[in-house]
Amino acid sequence: MHDDPRHARAHATRHRVGARIRALREERRWSQEHLAERAGISRQTMYRTELATHAATIDVLALIADGLGVSLTDLVRNGE
Secondary structure (H helix, E strand, C coil), rough: CCCCCCHHHHHHHHHHHHHHHHHHHHHHCHHHHHHHHHHHHHHHHHHHHHHCCCCCHHHHHHHHHHHHCCCCCHHHHHCC
C-alpha cells in the first residue's frame, strides 16, 4: 500500500503545501502561534500542517489561507 505512487504524490503535496505556508508566514515575519491565532486553529495544528506530519483537511487549509490573506488556490498551487 505504501508503495502506491498516489501515496508518494500525496506525501509530496503535503510537504509542498507545508513549505508554502511556512514561506508565506515567514515573509510576513509571523510566528506559527500568530498565524494559528489569525486562522482560528491550534498552534499544534499549525505546526503539524507546516511540517506535513498529518494530512490537513480542506477546512484547515482554507482557514490558514484566510489567516494569511491569500486564496486557497494560491496556497495550494503547484510552483512559485
